[in-house]
Amino acid sequence: MTTVREASIEDVDGISQVSSYLGYTQSSREESKKRLEEVLASHTDIVWIYEDDTRIKGWIHVFVALRLASAKFAEIGGLVVDQSYRRSGIGRKLVETAIRWSEQNNLSLRVRCNSERKEANKFYKSLGFKVQKTQIVHEQTSS
Secondary structure (H helix, E strand, C coil), X not given: CEEXXXXXXXXXXXXXXXXXXXXXXXXXXXXXXXXXXXXXXXXXXXXXXXXXXXXXXXXXXEEEEXXXXXXXEEEEEEEEECHHHCCCCHXXXXXXXXXHHHHHCCCCEEECCCCCCHHHHHHHHHCCCCXXXXXXXXXXXXX
């Protein structure tokens, strides 16, 4: 049976497994579990998983972004589909779930996508997303 449902802490291993396909840094199980617990406890974040035959094949993380100078909006914080199941509609179903949730909460939905990920950018455009701006991300790290 195929389903899109909200994630639970029991999904930590499946989420971590799928996350490795996109090159996300592999974290220890304890780190992954702590992160998932924090996201699940948040009032501004939600994670859905795509599950088929009790195996997680994809996930999407959406959060509500608050800005002092603009209206709040929802943003996709991550979307990953198991590489064996790409182009099978899983990503589309997950994004459509996020779109419906955003609409129900009167929020626009945004996604930031690395300009180098040509296929991902085409995917979001096919779902009706439009480029609003390009930007450079700066990060300060402590030494």
